Amino acid sequence: MSPAHSHAQPANAPLRRPVPQALLTALKIRFGVNCSTALVLREQHGRDESALAAPPPDAVVFAESTADVADAVRLASEHGVPVIPFGVGSSLEGHLLAVQGGISIDLSRMNQVLSVNAEDLTVTVQAGMTRKQVNEAVKDTGLFFPIDPGADATLGGMCATRASGTNAVRYGTMRENVLALEVVTANGEVIRTGTRARKSSAGYDLTRLMVGSEGTLGVITEVTIKLYPLPEAISAAVCSFPSIEAAMRTTIQTIQMGVPIARVELIDAHTVRMVNRHSKLTLREEPMLLMEFHGSPSSVKEQAQTVQEIATDLGGNAFEWATTPEERTRLWTARHNAYFAAIQSKPGCRAISTDTCVPISRLADCLLDSVAEADASGIPYFLVGHVGDGNFHFGYLIDPDIPQEREIAEQLNQQLVARALSMQGTCSGEHGVGLHKMDFLITEAGAGAIAMMRAIKHALDPQNIMNPGKIFKF
Numbered sequence: 161m162s163p164a165h166s167h168a169q170p171a172n173a174p175l176r177r178p179v180p181q182a183l184l185t186a187l188k189i190r191f192g193v194n195c196s197t198a199l200v201l202r203e204q205h206g207r208d209e210s211a212l213a214a215p216p217p218d219a220v221v222f223a224e225s226t227a228d229v230a231d232a233v234r235l236a237s238e239h240g241v242p243v244i245p246f247g248v249g250s251s252l253e254g255h256l257l258a259v260q261g262g263i264s265i266d267l268s269r270m271n272q273v274l275s276v277n278a279e280d281l282t283v284t285v286q287a288g289m290t291r292k293q294v295n296e297a298v299k300d301t302g303l304f305f306p307i308d309p310g311a312d313a314t315l316g317g318m319c320a321t322r323a324s325g326t327n328a329v330r331y332g333t334m335r336e337n338v339l340a341l342e343v344v345t346a347n348g349e350v351i352r353t354g355t356r357a358r359k360s361s362a363g364y365d366l367t368r369l370m371v372g373s374e375g376t377l378g379v380i381t382e383v384t385i386k387l388y389p390l391p392e393a394i395s396a397a398v399c400s401f402p403s404i405e406a407a408m409r410t411t412i413q414t415i416q417m418g419v420p421i422a423r424v425e426l427i428d429a430h431t432v433r434m435v436n437r438h439s440k441l442t443l444r445e446e447p448m449l450l451m452e453f454h455g456s457p458s459s460v461k462e463q464a465q466t467v468q469e470i471a472t473d474l475g476g477n478a479f480e481w482a483t484t485p486e487e488r489t490r491l492w493t494a495r496h497n498a499y500f501a502a503i504q505s506k507p508g509c510r511a512i513s514t515d516t517c518v519p520i521s522r523l524a525d526c527l528l529d530s531v532a533e534a535d536a537s538g539i540p541y542f543l544v545g546h547v548g549d550g551n552f553h554f555g556y557l558i559d560p561d562i563p564q565e566r567e568i569a570e571q572l573n574q575q576l577v578a579r580a581l582s583m584q585g586t587c588s589g590e591h592g593v594g595l596h597k598m599d600f601l602i603t604e605a606g607a608g609a610i611a612m613m614r615a616i617k618h619a620l621d622p623q624n625i626m627n628p629g630k631i632f633k634f
Contacts, residue, residue: 176261179218183239187221187263190231194222205244205264208251209311209499211510211560212595217244217258222266223288226342226350226381229265233379234348236263242625245375247288247314251321252513253594255374259629265379267316273297274382282339282356284384287316294385303387306331309590310496316380321592322372326495329415329548330422330454331388333590338371342382346621356384369616374592375627377620391422391454395464396482396491399451399471400444404428404531406474407447408524411547413470415520419463421548423452428531428543431498438501439494444478449547450495452488495544502542502555511542511555512569515597516580517589520550526583527552530576539568551589577603593631601632 187195196202197219206216218241223229236243242262249256258264270288277283278301285294290312294305309318309325317323319341324333331337340354353366370377401407404426411424427435427448436443451467453460468479482488503511518526527545534541534554545552554576556569577587577600587593587600602610610632617624617634624634 176215176259177241179241179261179263180239183235183241183263184219186235187219187232190235191221191228194224194228196220196222202264205246205249205266206256206258208249208254208256210252210254210594210596211512211558211566212254212257214254214257214259215261217264218261220246220264220266222269224269226270226344229267229270229344229379229381230348230350232263232265233344233346236625237347237623240623240625242628243379244627245316245320245379247317248290248312250311250313251317251594252515252591253588253596255321255592255594255627255630257595257629259595262625262628267314267379267381270381271314276301277356278303278387280356281387281389282384283387284340284356284382285315287319287380287383288314290314291318298387301387302390304390305337305385306388307334307337310499315383315385319371319380319383320374322590324546324549324551324590326423326425326492326546328546328551328590329424330420335368335371337386338367338383339386340384341367341370341380343370343378343380345378346623346626350381351378354384372592374594374630376617376630377626379626391460393457393460394422394452394454394483394488395460396423396450396452396488397464397468398443398478398480398482398491399449399468399476400446400478401448401471402446402475402477404447405524405528406476407449408527408547410449410467410471410474410476412520412523413474414467415548417466417470419466420455421451421463421467422454423450424546424548425450425495426543426545426547426552427495427498430540431502431542431544434501434505434542435494435498438504439497441490441494443494449476450491452492498542498544499555502557506540506557506559508559509557510560511557512566512573513591514554514556514573514576515551515588515591516576516585517549517551518580518583518585520548522583522585523547523550523552526576526579526585529579530554530572533572533575537568537572539565539572546589549589550585595630598630598632
């Protein structure tokens with residue numbers, strides 16, 4: 161497997177395309193103060209949470225409507241200039257980097273609820289609305305949106321990367337929970353894909369095509385998603401284990417027995433230590449599973465009892481319950497802050513993140529071999545995982561000014577991906593391909609599948625202006 165883009169400046173990136181002054185003038189006329197070429201704003205829109213870097217976009221347009229997005233794309237198309245959609249900047253694979261220059265379209269102001277259909281368990285929102293804003297807006301209906309990637313990402317960004325997160329083991333990913341989209345295409349046309357109906361056999365499934373396309377086929381402006389009834393009872397628990405293997409065996413047996421657990425997250429001992437310092441907690445500094453059960457009071461009790469018995473048989477101890485909302489929030493906040501806790505544990509560092517996912521039966525093998533490699537490397541790391549669906553993340557903590565550290569981290573990442581693919585897994589369970597995993601995707605999908613993706617891209621975006629340089633080379 162050839163190295164992924166391992167330099168601070170993406171390797172082999174095409175030359176930046178010049179942005180004509182005529183385009184900047186036209187954008188200023190159309191958008192006024194909502195179009196900026198100020199360096200500070202351009203830099204804010206030219207980086208994400210990855211360890212990759214590139215020069216910033218040439219301008220930023222703050223869209224407030226689908227018409228704004230369509231006009232910005234149409235103007236960019238007339239001049240053959242790239243367009244990069246921007247939500248909140250929480251992506252992890254260089255998705256937002258303007259590797260060929262161009263215009264960043266910020267959709268964060270498009271954050272309105274367009275319709276709530278509680279009787280059908282659906283809601284339609286603008287793409288700049290974040291998942292927390294969605295849940296705040298629908299809480300009075302007794303419904304909620306379960307997809308929780310950790311970051312308070314926008315719905316458009318979550319669609320673009322086919323996000324999932326902590327609840328995916330029970331509720332699925334964005335792929336299963338998006339019913340319909342409104343999309344601005346590469347020539348500025350507005351199309352709609354899907355309906356509010358729960359199924360359809362009408363034509364190509366364009367909704368699924370756009371979900372996971374990472375902004376390379378169009379700009380998502382509206383999203384219709386499924387909602388779910390708030391569980392009657394919710395209970396969370398933490399359980400420490402003598403080894404990562406014991407925690408993994410507990411997870412595998414739980415899933416194979418068909419326990420409908422809502423969340424089951426792995427946190428290794430290194431990460432627990434970092435989280436304790438960052439969040440001022442006193443969790444046992446051992447490998448830990450953080451679990452959550454949803455359902456009726458009796459079903460939650462039954463689920464929890466079954467998992468506790470499995471854990472106890474495998475050496476799990478200190479099974480602690482959190483049944484009040486405040487206790488559960490404290491635990492999940494600590495889990496979601498694991499990334500920031502790790503970054504702060506080594507001032508000035510950046511994290512090379514991994515995102516493999518394997519069949520649940522191969523989870524322990526893949527994870528344990530990867531832990532052994534990481535320990536032998538000497539590179540500090542954190543390890544968390546949505547292990548209920550076979551997805552886990554290493555974060556190798558490197559000094560971006562020491563090339564050798566980056567090289568070691570990228571080598572670990574390559575070995576991990578090769579191992580996952582050999583087990584019929586994937587290089588990306590939820591973060592997407594972006595810049596960082598382009599070479600891995602070739603190995604995973606094969607030349608024929610990449611050629612088909614490239615043909616679709618050519619057909620829908622012949623000028624290659626939609627977030628160019630991502631997923632595969634044009």
